[in-house]
Amino acid sequence: MGSEAVKVVVRCRPLNGREKALGCRMVLSMDVRHGQCFIQKPGATDEPAKQFTFDGAYFMEQTTEEMYNEIAYPLVEGVTEGYNGTIFAYGQTGSGKSFTMQGVPEPAAQKGVIPRAFDHIFESIQVDERQNAKFLVRASYLEIYNEEVRDLLGSDPKQRMEVTEPEQLKSPKFKV
Template structure:
């Protein structure tokens, strides 16, 4: 059994480090309903040890951007849910709307 910090450090950190170097990165959480995918990805903010992969990744990315000198960054993110073959944009204005 792993906590979100261990999962981030072992799996997501190297991927996000590559993103800060200009590569694309994708984290895909797959599993049955109720298995902990949303908690692993989102977590809870308090205590900070329970932060999920997404807030940890954003902190990592924006710390890297802030520390970079003489560089411009364009940061884009998407957060999709695929459930019963329906796709929803969880960052969109209407998260209940199915995407085509």
């Protein structure tokens, strides 16, 4: 199994058509080898850029395929070995979470993390099924927005979910 540590990575998606039409320009640069991001305040040429360091950084020219292979592949490989795994995409609206997680059909290198993970898991199952192994696959794809939780894989993705405390945590031996 890969590293059990939490990793925080950042990805900068390309400007979308709307942003290009509005004449938006990039204020972010990256040193992907060192996992660093630099944000320059627009119009402030005399101010140094703000610097942030992450476990990984992926700029516009890096594909979802590259990011998956380096970050998600070891996690999903652990899932195929029976461990739990979580990929948590966080960011403001329009920041590129769906671009990374769902992806786009073309080019193929930008296929999202979720379809890649499903392919990876089910390819592993096909190989292991020949050895009479049995599998239970459960996946969640939740959206939390304005304190409302929705199951994006459910039959009605607009339906709100209720967040409850697991029964085992209600036991007197657990204190929350």
